[in-house]
Amino acid sequence: MIAAYKTTGKQYRVAAEDVLKVDKIEGEPGAVVEFGEVLAVGGESVAVGSPTVAGATVAAEVLDQGRGGKIIAFKKRRRKNSRRKRGHRQEFTLLRITEILTDGKKPSKTPPPRPKRAPVEKLAETSDAAAAASEGGATEKPSTASAKGKRAGGGGAKAKKPVA
Numbered sequence: 001m002i003a004a005y006k007t008t009g010k011q012y013r014v015a016a017e018d019v020l021k022v023d024k025i026e027g028e029p030g031a032v033v034e035f036g037e038v039l040a041v042g043g044e045s046v047a048v049g050s051p052t053v054a055g056a057t058v059a060a061e062v063l064d065q066g067r068g069g070k071i072i073a074f075k076k077r078r079r080k081n082s083r084r085k086r087g088h089r090q091e092f093t094l095l096r097i098t099e100i101l102t103d104g105k106k107p108s109k110t111p112p113p114r115p116k117r118a119p120v121e122k123l124a125e126t127s128d129a130a131a132a133a134s135e136g137g138a139t140e141k142p143s144t145a146s147a148k149g150k151r152a153g154g155g156g157a158k159a160k161k162p163v164a
Contacts, residue, residue: 001043003100005035005058014058014097024091027062032098034059034107041102056100059107064094 002015008023027033038056041047047056067089075084099107 001041001100003038003042003056003058004040006037006039007035011039014100016097016100018097019063019094020097021092021094023093024065025062025093027065027093029062029064030111031062032059032107032109032111033062033095041100047102053102055104056102057105057107058097059099059101060095060097061111062093063096065091066094067091 002013004011004013006012008025010023012020012022014020025033035058036052036056038053038058039049039051041053041056047053049056068091069089071088071090073084073086073088076082096111098111101107
């Protein structure tokens with residue numbers, strides 16, 4: 001099921017388990033917030049509100065509160081010795097959509113448990129690659145003639161002018 005909802009003056013199209021970044025809203029990480037201004041709900045049947053869908057809510061878990069990258073506002077008036085430099089970092093909230101509810105249902109107060117991922121074995125892959133490299137003779141030193149030629153020549157690609 002998907003929904004389009006409005007918060008902080010912007011509209012978002014979401015589905016369950018989506019992670020999105022919105023302008024800052026109140027809520028501690030781990031808290032569940034609900035949005036009642038749902039503009040459309042889709043799934044088996046589509047419901048479009050005028051302006052909102054009655055009884056529909058979107059519930060989301062707050063993952064993080066943060067600040068975006070710095071934006072520099074620099075203004076200069078030439079020949080007037082006038083300059084102004086200001087920095088700004090926009091605050092945002094990272095959300096995970098937990099539920100899309102219809103018919104006036106209320107969201108659960110606690111977020112649903114997240115399935116734990118199985119750890120990926122990266123150590124085995126790196127040790128296999130290292131073993132293959134050592135067996136392939138990758139540790140041999142180059143011959144001294146080729147090594148001296150590379151050092152002495154510098155670039156070697158430049159043609160010298162004949163002396164007249």
